[in-house]
Each structure stands twice: as C-alpha cells, then as structure tokens.
Amino acid sequence: MGGTLGMTGHPLRPAKSAADLITGLNFTKRVHFRTLEDFPKREDSTNVRHKARVKVAEMIRDQYARNDFFVILQGTDSLAETTSALSMIWKQSLQKSVFVIGSQMTKDESGTDMPMQMESVMRIGRAFHRNGVVGVFTLSVGQVWDGARVRKKNESDFFSFYTPGREPVAYARPHIMLQEYLLRRVDPQRVAEGLRIDGEFEPNVMTLKVSADTPPSALTAHIGGSMKGVILEAKGAGNIPNCPWDDGESHNDSTGANDWISAIRQASEAGMHVAALSPFDDGRINLDRYELGALARDAGMYSLGSLTPDMADFKFRQAIARHDEDRKALQFFLTTDMIGEMLPGLEIEEDEPEPDVVERHIAALDNLQLFNPIDKGLALISWALRSAKIFYYNLVSLFILVKLSNYCTYVYFR
DSSP: OOOGGGEETTTTEEOOOHHHHHTTOOOOTTOOOSOOOOOSSOOOGGGOOHHHHHHHHHHHHHTGGGOSEEEEEOOGGGHHHHHHHHHHHHGGGOOSEEEEEOOSSOTTSTTOSHHHHHHHHHHHHHHHHHTTEEEEEEEETTEEEETTSOEEOOSSSSOOEEBTTBOOSEEESSSEEEOGGGOEEOOHHHHHHOOOOOOOOOSOEEEEEOOTTSOTHHHHTTTTSSOOEEEEEOBTTTBOOOSOOOOSSOOOOTTOOOSHHHHHHHHHHTTOEEEEEOSSTTOOOOTTTSHHHHHHHHTTOEEOTTOOHHHHHHHHHHHHHHHTTOHHHHHHHHHSOSSSOSOSSOOOOOOOOOOOHHHHHHHHHHHGGGSOHHHHHHHHHHHHHHHHHHHHHHHHHHHHHHHHHHHHHHHHHO
16 A cells, blocks of 8 residues: 555655565565455555555455455555554454554665564564454554554654554564553454454545634535534644634625634534544543533534544544434444543543541631530530540550560460
8 A cells, every 4th residue: 555665766656566575575484475465556655545445454354264464565654544444444343463564765775674664563463363462553663553543753763653642562572572451362252253344434524723813714614515524623622712713804704603613513503523633642632621622512512532633533434424413422432442542541520639637627626616615615525535535445455455465475485
C-alpha cells in the first residue's frame, strides 16, 4: 500500500513489488512465506482511502487459514489511519497477528532502516504466533505498538511511532520481550466464530480545528449538503467557543448562526453529526466538566472520549453508518472500548472530602454556644468523662499486655 520503503527515483514514487522488497534480506530460517501478494493499485499511501483498507482486510480474510500472521507494507505518513481502520474492521474477531510496517528510507538508500524493519517483524510475528498474541500492530526500531492507538511523532527519526498513554506491547531485541499485561491472547470462542469484516462506514466525514477565530460558517456551510459527520478539535475537555464571531464586515448568513454553539445546534437539527475530539495525547473529552462543553453537548455534540485522531475518524464513520437515526446508540458506540482504542481507567469527579476528626470536634464545641452556660458545662463534663473512660480502658489494656509479655519472657527463659 505504497510507502517510502518501496519507492525509487527522484522525486520518489512507488515502484517496487513485495518480491523486490524481500529480496536479499536476512530473515530467520524459521519463517516461510506462504503468500506474497501486491495490492492491485500501486500508489503513494497518501492516496489510500478507507475503501482500499476494507479491500486489504478482505484479501487477508481470503488467506486467513493458510498463514500464521500477516505483514502489510505501508507508508508511514498514513500508517496510523490503516492500523486504526483495520482494528475496527475486524475488531476482536481477528485471532491472529497483523503487522502494518513502513520505513523512513527506501531500500536502496545507504543507512536505511528498511531491512531492520522487515527482519524484525518476522521475528516478532513468529513469537506472537507461538504465544497466541492477536491484534493489529506496527513496529518502530524494535518497539512494537498497538495499532488501535498508534500515532506518528517524527519525520526524520527512526523512532517514528508511539501510542499515547500506552507503552510498547513488545520489544524486538537480541531476545523478544513481550509485555504480558498489554497483550490480547487467542480466544477459542472467537476462533470458532471466524474472521468477520465490518466494512460499512460513512464516507462523508471531515475534521475541523475550532478556535474563537474560526468562523462558524465552516460548519454551517455544509448544512443541506452531503456532509454527514464533522469532528471538531475542541479545547481542553471539550470546550467550544460561544462568543459571537464577527470579522467586522456585513454578511448575509442564511443560517443566522454567528457563534459555534448555534452552529452545532443547527447542524444537529439538520441531521448532521458533530463530535468533539481532544487536542491532547492523554486527553479525554468530558462534556460535563465545563460550561462551554455542556452548552455544546446540549446543542447536540457527541464526545469522542480519549480516541486518537485517526481512530476517532474511522470509528465515527462506523458509528454514523450503524446508528444514524439513534443518537444514544451512536454515543454509546463511540465511547465503548472495543479493542483497546480508549485510554485505560475512568475519570470521575471526586466527592467532597469529609472533615477530619479535629474539625468535627471544633464544630461540636462551636455548637455548644447555642446552649446556656449550665448545658454547656454539663456537656463539657460529659465529654471529659467519656475521654477519661477511654483513657482508663486503654491504660488497663496496656498494663495487661505488659504483664503477659513479662510472663511469656519468664517462661521462655526458664
């Protein structure tokens, strides 16, 4: 599916076949290629669309029984889009390992990372098969990452990928190291059910970055058109500006929306789906936390939880395709963790801490001011007697323990 590793010429363009790419590489003798297949259309991975990813999923399904694991060669710039889409297309029906890998340099360039990527993935693939590890993964200089949350972070560094909020699931070092607590294992029931393709998705979805200077017409201009879903990169936990937008010129806006909250409401009422995406690696959308988030929620905006941008894009498309007419079901689908795409743990509001013992005693003494002097004196005497009684019991208990200790010591040494 394109990628620098298979390009030649100047400027670089896709050229090499899968057979060309593996020629001359030093693979472990314990790995044998049963299937070697080129994608029908050889092009730059920038042009790869989700329908092509569904086609790749179907190609693997056709060869599923014949192979122990699969490797997809892909350009790194759109690799996270592919791993996210494949993770949701198969979900937990995938009971083998699929690796989507690329390289930062071509095979023919001096110092290229391509041979290491190819040779390491074969070692990792064999280890995952032997240990029953399943899922979609990518590889970056010996670090194996979960494809459901992977993102590219570097253009000029071989350590080009990471998973926000997650560690690598394995390492390809002189010895393969598996992070047991981060890996999914083969489920016999799902093996019996077979590999399933969930390839239905809404094609008309886009993403916008929103600020107080972004005109609401960026959203309302699509009302009545083909656009079905819009992802808004929000602020913080899901805040959307509600200040009026004005560029100082007179406009005739047929929608009448001059702020983002009104724009979201109008788009939602017109049948579009609008969702909030966190701008942070460890971010979680919580539309109940701030007033601006709550206003956007009430206007019809969904929460994308802690999804990465690439996973949010495809999962939102699937959610719309499945639940276009059911807002509650659509929101439930978006924030349900299916294959580890969400950050672990729950973010909850803490209860107000209870006052400590000292504060309770101070409050009790303050309340005594409500009584007359005689009642206050009797209450203080009662409190003192109770305290003395407790002190007496503690003193007696300590005396008994000391006596028992001395007796036990005497018997032992005797």
